[in-house]
Amino acid sequence: MSTTAEAAPRPVDERIADVSALRRLLIRPESGAIAGAIAIWVFFALPPIAGDTGWRTMGATASYLQVSAELGILAIAVCLLMIGGEFDLSIGSMIGASGMIMALLVSERSWNIWPAMAVALIFALAVGAVNGLLVLRTGLPSFIVTLSTLFILRGATIGFTRQITGRTQVGKLNQADGYDLAQRIFANKISIGGGNFSVSIFWWIGLTIIATWLLLRSSFGNWTFGVGGSFQAARNVGVPVHRVKILLFMGTAASAWLVAMIQAITFTGTDVLRGTYREFYTIIAVVVGGTLLTGGYGTVIGAFFGALIVGMVNQGIVFAGFDADWFQVFLGAMLLAAVLVNRFIRQRATGERS
Amino acid sequence: MTATPAAAVPDVTPILEVRNVSRYFGSVIALKDVSMTVYPGEVMCLLGDNGAGKSTLIKILSGVYHPSDGEYLVDGQPVHFTSPRDALAAGIATVYQDLAMIPLMSVSRNFFLGSEPQVGWGPFRRFDFKTADRITRDELSKMGIQIRSTDQAVGTLSGGERQSVAIARAVHFGAKVLILDEPTAALGVKEAGVVLRYIAQARARGLGVVFITHNVHHAYPIGDRFTLLNRGTSYGTFSKAEVTREEVVAMMAGGEELDELAHELEEFARADRARSAPVAPDQP
Numbered sequence: 001m002s003t004t005a006e007a008a009p010r011p012v013d014e015r016i017a018d019v020s021a022l023r024r025l026l027i028r029p030e031s032g033a034i035a036g037a038i039a040i041w042v043f044f045a046l047p048p049i050a051g052d053t054g055w056r057t058m059g060a061t062a063s064y065l066q067v068s069a070e071l072g073i074l075a076i077a078v079c080l081l082m083i084g085g086e087f088d089l090s091i092g093s094m095i096g097a098s099g100m101i102m103a104l105l106v107s108e109r110s111w112n113i114w115p116a117m118a119v120a121l122i123f124a125l126a127v128g129a130v131n132g133l134l135v136l137r138t139g140l141p142s143f144i145v146t147l148s149t150l151f152i153l154r155g156a157t158i159g160f161t162r163q164i165t166g167r168t169q170v171g172k173l174n175q176a177d178g179y180d181l182a183q184r185i186f187a188n189k190i191s192i193g194g195g196n197f198s199v200s201i202f203w204w205i206g207l208t209i210i211a212t213w214l215l216l217r218s219s220f221g222n223w224t225f226g227v228g229g230s231f232q233a234a235r236n237v238g239v240p241v242h243r244v245k246i247l248l249f250m251g252t253a254a255s256a257w258l259v260a261m262i263q264a265i266t267f268t269g270t271d272v273l274r275g276t277y278r279e280f281y282t283i284i285a286v287v288v289g290g291t292l293l294t295g296g297y298g299t300v301i302g303a304f305f306g307a308l309i310v311g312m313v314n315q316g317i318v319f320a321g322f323d324a325d326w327f328q329v330f331l332g333a334m335l336l337a338a339v340l341v342n343r344f345i346r347q348r349a350t351g352e353r354s
Numbered sequence: 355m356t357a358t359p360a361a362a363v364p365d366v367t368p369i370l371e372v373r374n375v376s377r378y379f380g381s382v383i384a385l386k387d388v389s390m391t392v393y394p395g396e397v398m399c400l401l402g403d404n405g406a407g408k409s410t411l412i413k414i415l416s417g418v419y420h421p422s423d424g425e426y427l428v429d430g431q432p433v434h435f436t437s438p439r440d441a442l443a444a445g446i447a448t449v450y451q452d453l454a455m456i457p458l459m460s461v462s463r464n465f466f467l468g469s470e471p472q473v474g475w476g477p478f479r480r481f482d483f484k485t486a487d488r489i490t491r492d493e494l495s496k497m498g499i500q501i502r503s504t505d506q507a508v509g510t511l512s513g514g515e516r517q518s519v520a521i522a523r524a525v526h527f528g529a530k531v532l533i534l535d536e537p538t539a540a541l542g543v544k545e546a547g548v549v550l551r552y553i554a555q556a557r558a559r560g561l562g563v564v565f566i567t568h569n570v571h572h573a574y575p576i577g578d579r580f581t582l583l584n585r586g587t588s589y590g591t592f593s594k595a596e597v598t599r600e601e602v603v604a605m606m607a608g609g610e611e612l613d614e615l616a617h618e619l620e621e622f623a624r625a626d627r628a629r630s631a632p633v634a635p636d637q638p
Contacts, residue, residue, distance in 0.1 A: 217480040219470040222459075226467045229456035236450060237523075238439050238468040296458040 029290030030302030032341045036288065036334075037305045037312070044316035053319045058195025060319060065197065068311025069204035070259050072304055074278060075285040076204075076211045077255035079303035081248040082286055083215070085228035085295030086142040088249060090131060091256040091282065093153035095275025098124045099260035100157050103170040103270045112177040113265075121257050127153070128253030132246035142249075150279065158272045171269030179265070187266040200262045204304075211300040224248065228295030284331055285310050288338040309334070367430040369394050369562040370415065370446065370531050375424030377410050384410040387424070388588045390581050392531060392562040397553060398591075399573040400566045401606050402583035408566050411583070412533050415564065416448035417441030447524035448533040451540065454520035457509030461501055462490040464508050465523050493526045494519065497555050514545030518552050531562045538572045550576050570606065574599045582606060 044055045054060050074091055081088055098120040105116035131149055135142045161168060173179060189196040215221035223244045226234035235241045256275065264270040289306030291298025310331065317327050368391035377385040385407045392398045402408045413419045414426065417435030426433055428444050435441045438448070455464050462483070471482040471489070487504045494501060499518045501511065508516060517537045524532050534553065538546035553576055557563055567573050573580065580597065582589040582605050589605055597605075 213480075219472065219479075219481060222463055222467055222470055222481060225459050225463065226456055229458050233450075233454065233456050234467060236438060236448065236454075238442055292458075296456065 028299070029297065029342070030299045030305060031290075032338065033289045033302045033305035033309060036338075037308050040309055040312050040316065044312065044320060049320045053321070055316065055319050058193040060195075060315070062192075062195035062197045062201075064311045064315035065201045065308075066311075067314050068308045069198065069200040070262060071278070071281055071285055071310055072204040072307030073200070073207060073259050073262075074252070074255050074282040075289070075303040075307045076207050076300055077248075077252040078282045079286045079289065079291050079298055079300050080211060080215060080224060081252050082283075082291050082293065083228045083295060083298045084224045084245055084248045085231065086135060086245060086248065087146060087283070088131065088252040089143065089146040089279045090127070090149035090153055091252050092275040092278040092280075093150045093157065094124055094127065094253055094256035095260040095263070095278060096270075096272055097127075097153045097157045097260075098257040099264040099270040099274050100161055100170065100272060102261065103173060103264055104161065104164060106173055106176040107170050108164060110176075113173065113182050114178045116176075117182070117261055120260070121254065124253040124257040125250050128250035129246055131253070132242075132249035135249070136242050136245060154272075154276075161272050168272045169269060173264060173270075174268040179268075182261075182265050186262045198266070200266075203258070203262070204307075208300055208304045215300055220244070220247075225296055228297075230296070281310055281331070282307075284335045284338075287335060287342070290338075290342055292342065293339075306338075366393055368392060368427070369429060370564075371425075371427040371430075372411075372414070372421070373425040373427070375411075375414060375421040375426065377414060377419060378422045383586055385414075385421075385586050388583065388586075390588070390591060392564055394530070394562050395557055395560045396578040397557050397563045397565055397576050399577035399580045400564055400583065401568065401570065401573055401580055401602065403568055403606055405585070406583040407586040408568075408583055409535075410586075412448065412535055412564070412566055415441070415531075415533055416446060442527075445528060445530035446533065447527065447529035447531070448535065449517065449520045449524055449537060451517075451536045455508045455511075455516045458507055460505045461508055461511070461519060462486045462504040465490045465493075465504075465519065465526075469527060489526065493522045497522045497525070497552050499552070512545060514541050514548045517541075517549050521549075521552050521556060525556055525559065525561065529561060531564065532556055533564045533566070535566050536568075537565070538567060538569060546572055568606070570599060570603050574602060 044050060050056070078088060078091065101123055102113070102116045102120040105111040105119060106113055127149065131142070131146055134140070134145045138145070158168065161170070174183070184199075186199065188199040190199060190202075191197070215224060223234065223239045223241075226237075226239050227241050227244050231241055256278075259278075260270070260274065263274060285306035286298070286303045287293060287306070288309055289298070289302030289304070291302060313330055313334070314327060317324055317330070370392040371390070373389050374387045375385060375389075376383070376387055388407070388411060390398070390400070390411075400408055400411065410419065414421050417438045417440050420434070420436070426435075428446070433440075433444060435444070441448070456467065459467070463486075466481075466486045466489075471485045472479045473482040473485075474480050490504045497518065499515070499522060501515060501519070508519070511519065517534075521532065521534070521537075537549050537553075541549065550572060553563055553565060557578075565573060565577065574594075577594065579591055579593045580602055581591045582602070584606070592602075
């Protein structure tokens with residue numbers, strides 16, 4: 001072996017075929033979702049569909065972006081968790097629970113809104129940690145563990161709220177101390193070119209950038225890919241696998257808290273049923289975004305565009321005058337298509353020899 | 355074979371030693387009174403058939419299990435590992451057959467998983483890809499491993515390449531002892547040869563290598579000494595000068611059974627020849 005000769009950098013290896021820039025782009029996990037987002041926007045913008053409904057106006061843009069943003073914030077955290085190899089079905093209930101904790105402290109105990117929000121956040125983080133600990137200690141699939149937290153949280157939220165207030169809704173948050181500042185941070189509208197853009201859109205974009213950096217550039221991101229790709233292998237090389245997974249579960253719970261705050265402050269009140277089905281829409285957004293259900297592979301950018309797609313379809317159906325009942329049919333079909341496309345892309349990306 | 359086994363020099367402290375270790379799982383005796391030493395710059399082959407206790411012993415060595423009885427010494431000092439991380443910190447790296455690498459991650463991400471090089475400060479500390487790629491490429495070429503590109507997914511490497519990258523990683527991160535769990539078991543003839551060459555490289559760099567296998571044809575050419583396990587107990591350790599390949603095979607599988615099998619197979623062959631003899635001349 002002529003090791004010295006081989007130590008010199010060899011710019012080109014003859015064993016790897018030239019990969020065109022286009023193909024490299026196509027096998028990125030998020031490319032499917034970006035292409036899908038463009039296709040769906042164009043579809044609703046077509047003259048026979050759009051007519052004079054104003055799909056191309058800033059007003060419509062603001063409306064679907066807001067729907068996408070509230071889903072997208074969840075999708076970021078769920079994407080990281082799914083790359084880490086776990087599921088969290090409890091986030092839908094967590095939106096209801098953390099929003100209601102904040103609202104009850106404000107309305108029943110006359111708290112300032114900020115400490116009430118802090119208590120709700122601590123609660124959310126604690127439940128996230130419990131989800132993680134249960135999964136790791138019992139070795140049960142996170143699907144089952146968080147399915148049970150989904151029901152426990154929802155039931156407890158309804159039960160406690162009814163017991164305390166006799167109702168299922170709590171309102172008048174705008175009379176609480178500290179509401180004005182909270183409103184500016186979580187529920188403001190910013191007027192751009194005639195559209196009123198919700199500040200949640202900026203939360204969504206900002207968090208996507210932070211999470212992308214975290215995933216692709218930090219050690220924690222590398223560990224996240226590691227624990228999702230192979231838990232044992234990651235542990236063998238000294239990755240703190242338990243800490244990583246628990247933090248990821250706390251992240252999804254925190255994202256549910258943020259969405260709950262945005263919604264409660266926007267509507268100046270909340271309902272025990274807030275967030276119902278959000279866990280499923282979120283998983284659809286993440287999977288459409290190219291993240292593998294089995295973990296170890298995916299991008300936050302993909303989840304961003306997945307959420308954009310779900311938001312556009314949700315609002316586009318209304319704009320085009322279709323019956324909103326068809327939304328779910330569309331969502332289901334899209335999920336199936338995305339899973340099939342993703343499988344194909346992954347095989348190309350890794351050059352799997354199967 | 356150029357390297358003289360360090361074992362021949364009596365005053366060298368073994369880099370790793372177990373004395374009369376046993377491990378029980380309830381009423382099952384997985385390992386009983388096994389002793390073994392590993393010196394720097396030698397390949398110690400741990401041989402045994404399935405169920406011989408090889409896995410239990412390496413799990414003790416790599417810190418997964420605690421021995422129920424007996425002593426474990428590293429550099430002559432008794433140690434009590436409570437996790438694989440402790441063993442790693444003491445310079446004992448284990449490369450598992452299937453669990454060495456994460457297929458969907460790139461070679462350099464895999465290489466530095468758990469020990470990422472960092473640049474920047476405070477919240478902006480980040481994975482230093484430039485350094486990672488450079489070190490990965492350097493370390494691999496030092497071992498004579500050629501891969502196409504450090505950002506290709508490990509899943510696109512062959513089994514032998516994956517094992518080789520895992521060995522290079524362990525060497526880079528300062529392993530003094532390399533425990534290789536059946537590194538050649540799932541590999542083809544040529545690929546196994548490649549891995550054996552990297553084992554020789556690691557030995558040449560002064561590492562102690564524990565090579566676990568049940569394939570004598572892989573163990574014999576590379577091994578300096580052989581420890582044979584059978585049904586949880588040790589037959590002892592032999593240097594290459596003391597045993598032949600055939601003797602090793604015989605001890606591993608229980609010699610008489612193999613002799614019997616060979617005899618039976620010969621009988622079959624003879625019967626076949628007898629049956630096909632009359633038609634043979636007609637064949638072109």
